[in-house]
Amino acid sequence: xxxxxxxxxxxxxxxxxxxxxxxxxxxxxxxxxxxxxxxxxxxxxxxxxxxxxxxxxxxxxxxxxxxxxxxxxxxxxxxxxxxxxxxxxxxxxxxxxxxxxxxxxxxxxxxxxxxxxxxxxxxxxxxxxxxxxxxxxxxxxxx
Amino acid sequence: xxxxxxxxxxxxxxxxxxxxxxxxxxxxxxxxxxxxxxxxxxxxxxxxxxxxxxxxxxxxxxxxxxxxxxxxxxxxxxxxxxxxxxxxxxxxxxxxxxxxxxxxxxxxxxxxxxxxxxxxxxxxxxxxxxxxxxxxxxxxxxxxxxxxxxxxxxxxxxxxxxxxxxxxxxxxxxxxxxxxxxxxxxxxxxxxxxxxxxxxxxxxxxxxxxxxxxxxxxxxxxxxxxxxxxxxxxxxxxxxxxxxxxxxxxxxxxxxxxxxxxxxxxxxxxxxxxxxxxxxxxxxxxxxxxxxxxxxxxxxxxxxxxxxxxxxxxxxxxxxxxxxxxxxxxxxxxxxxxxxxxxxxxxxxxxxxxxxxxxxxxxxxxxxxxxxxxxxxxxxxxxxxxxxxxxxxxxxxxxxxxxxxxxxxxxxxxxxxxxxxxxxxxxxxxxxxxxxxxxxxxxxxxxxxxxxxxxxxxxxxxxxxxx
Numbered sequence: 001x002x003x004x005x006x007x008x009x010x011x012x013x014x015x016x017x018x019x020x021x022x023x024x025x026x027x028x029x030x031x032x033x034x035x036x037x038x039x040x041x042x043x044x045x046x047x048x049x050x051x052x053x054x055x056x057x058x059x060x061x062x063x064x065x066x067x068x069x070x071x072x073x074x075x076x077x078x079x080x081x082x083x084x085x086x087x088x089x090x091x092x093x094x095x096x097x098x099x100x101x102x103x104x105x106x107x108x109x110x111x112x113x114x115x116x117x118x119x120x121x122x123x124x125x126x127x128x129x130x131x132x133x134x135x136x137x138x139x140x141x142x143x
Numbered sequence: 144x145x146x147x148x149x150x151x152x153x154x155x156x157x158x159x160x161x162x163x164x165x166x167x168x169x170x171x172x173x174x175x176x177x178x179x180x181x182x183x184x185x186x187x188x189x190x191x192x193x194x195x196x197x198x199x200x201x202x203x204x205x206x207x208x209x210x211x212x213x214x215x216x217x218x219x220x221x222x223x224x225x226x227x228x229x230x231x232x233x234x235x236x237x238x239x240x241x242x243x244x245x246x247x248x249x250x251x252x253x254x255x256x257x258x259x260x261x262x263x264x265x266x267x268x269x270x271x272x273x274x275x276x277x278x279x280x281x282x283x284x285x286x287x288x289x290x291x292x293x294x295x296x297x298x299x300x301x302x303x304x305x306x307x308x309x310x311x312x313x314x315x316x317x318x319x320x321x322x323x324x325x326x327x328x329x330x331x332x333x334x335x336x337x338x339x340x341x342x343x344x345x346x347x348x349x350x351x352x353x354x355x356x357x358x359x360x361x362x363x364x365x366x367x368x369x370x371x372x373x374x375x376x377x378x379x380x381x382x383x384x385x386x387x388x389x390x391x392x393x394x395x396x397x398x399x400x401x402x403x404x405x406x407x408x409x410x411x412x413x414x415x416x417x418x419x420x421x422x423x424x425x426x427x428x429x430x431x432x433x434x435x436x437x438x439x440x441x442x443x444x445x446x447x448x449x450x451x452x453x454x455x456x457x458x459x460x461x462x463x464x465x466x467x468x469x470x471x472x473x474x475x476x477x478x479x480x481x482x483x484x485x486x487x488x489x490x491x492x493x494x495x496x497x498x499x500x501x502x503x504x505x506x507x508x509x510x511x512x513x514x515x516x517x518x519x520x521x522x523x524x525x526x527x528x529x530x531x532x533x534x535x536x537x538x539x540x541x542x543x544x545x546x547x548x549x550x551x552x553x554x555x556x557x558x559x560x561x562x563x564x565x566x567x568x569x570x571x572x573x574x575x576x577x578x579x580x581x582x583x584x585x586x587x588x589x590x591x592x593x594x595x596x597x598x599x600x601x602x603x604x605x606x607x608x609x610x
Contacts, residue, residue, distance in 0.1 A: 018268050018272070020268075020269055023314065025315055026294060027297075028297065028315070028441065029314060029315055029329070065457075065458055065460075066458070067453055067457055067458070071456065071457060072452055072456045074458070075456025075458075075459075079347070079351060079456070082245070082249040082253075082351070083249070083348055083351070084249065086459065091459045093458045093459060093460055097461060125263075125269070126262050126464070128262070128314075
């Protein structure tokens with residue numbers, strides 16, 4: 001995460017608790033997180049904003065795992081080269097993961113840090129959960 | 144022994160008498176200066192080479208035999224049969240043979256050395272959160288009900304089981320491999336011939352390997368038969384032909400026996416690919432109609448072509464375990480100790496231990512939450528006092544770093560011969576660990592490879608006071 005002023009403030013704050021947004025498997029094994037608004041965040045942020053963040057993340061992951069001409073082409077090309085192409089080329093999935101990391105950083109800087117919250121990129125948790133750390137109010141000061 | 148590489152670090156770093164040879168630790172010494180990579184503290188039973196770039200299952204099984212057989216057969220083919228065939232037939236024979244051989248070797252190595260789709264274990268915070276949810280929704284009887292969660296996928300009821308080792312509900316199609324002690328996504332099977340699990344990320348390599356190997360063995364078999372036939376058409380007959388080229392007989396024998404099994408396996412996996420099933424599901428009959436209810440595979444696209452494309456040419460997911468990432472320097476010691484501090488939740492009697500384990504875990508988590516918070520983003524730990532109190536709590540709860548949950552998640556695995564021996568080893572470790580403050584716990588006892596539970600990528604367990 002970039003060291004912006006507000007994020008730095010967060011580092012000195014004490015963590016009150018962590019909320020974990022679990023995966024939603026109703027559409028199968030694709031990476032999708034539940035959009036249900038956790039009770040612990042009710043006092044801190046807007047439900048709409050939260051849902052929007054999670055929905056955007058879900059859409060980005062869907063893009064990464066999309067089955068279509070492009071991914072098939074990548075797969076066939078890889079097969080023909082005995083998969084050695086994976087050693088040199090960045091896959092589509094990895095490119096989208098970078099996009100996701102940027103999006104999360106941006107969300108943290110603009111929206112979550114001022115509210116005393118911090119989103120952790122799910123890839124750091126093995127794509128199991130979206131971890132939201134809740135910091136104590138007082139250390140956030142007035143932003 | 145290479146299999147201890149990822150655990151030797153700390154002891155060396157802490158200056159205690161170390162475990163075995165820290166062959167992989169260049170500067171086994173003390174360590175706060177040398178940043179460690181995450182593969183070094185990986186809790187599963189895997190081996191890592193080339194500083195985390197290559198990984199395999201712990202027991203390489205018969206991989207050397209597989210490679211040896213392929214090399215020997217191909218070597219004999221190129222040396223003894225090709226010259227004759229090039230002379231009498233065409234130069235393309237060794238060319239085709241060469242291409243097939245290279246393809247086979249590359250796909251074999253990729254199957255063996257790629258992360259099959261291991262899921263990193265849940266961090267303590269997550270585990271506690273899940274526990275809390277289970278406790279809230281579950282009953283209060285002494286023996287908690289088996290931990291499962293039911294969800295609907297494409298109108299099909301699918302049960303998600305809780306993995307006691309990895310402390311999380313396993314995603315659909317995920318299974319815990321006891322040989323590797325990891326949860327693997329889209330777990331197919333653990334293949335001793337390649338010395339690794341076959342899962343989501345390396346299934347395509349495995350499939351390419353067995354298909355190309357079937358082509359190679361059939362090709363060699365055909366060429367050798369042609370060779371011997373052509374030779375025996377000369378004046379001398381078949382016996383003379385065999386005497387002139389004895390290596391061909393060896394090749395014939397190897398290929399003959401391999402073809403049956405490899406072709407059979409290729410056929411079986413082609414069926415699995417076309418139906419979007421895994422070996423594990425097929426063996427357990429998860430979606431067969433025998434179950435009485437209307438059940439079908441919820442993951443299939445009901446079209447052979449689509450299923451094949453999805454399984455073999457779908458997007459390649461990244462490795463979730465981040466082997467080569469660096470551990471934040473502060474966390475280094477903790478990872479070792481985290482072994483000890485986590486309660487035993489799962490030693491053997493999952494049920495009994497679970498209830499105790501849960502409470503203890505919750506206690507320790509509560510104590511540690513303060514510390515963790517200060518450490519979470521990687522800042523230096525600065526709460527010695529609370530850490531000491533934590534120590535008190537922890538030392539009481541310290542117990543055998545859990546070993547794979549015996550029955551809990553193993554319940555349905557294809558292979559699990561190791562569980563029993565593991566829990567025994569776990570007990571010994573418990574004795575050693577009981578009164579050690581986690582901090583500088585020498586990890587020698589851990590070196591058996593039974594890391595506990597929650598070590599995963601970035602353990603932000605600020606337990607250890609470090610210094």
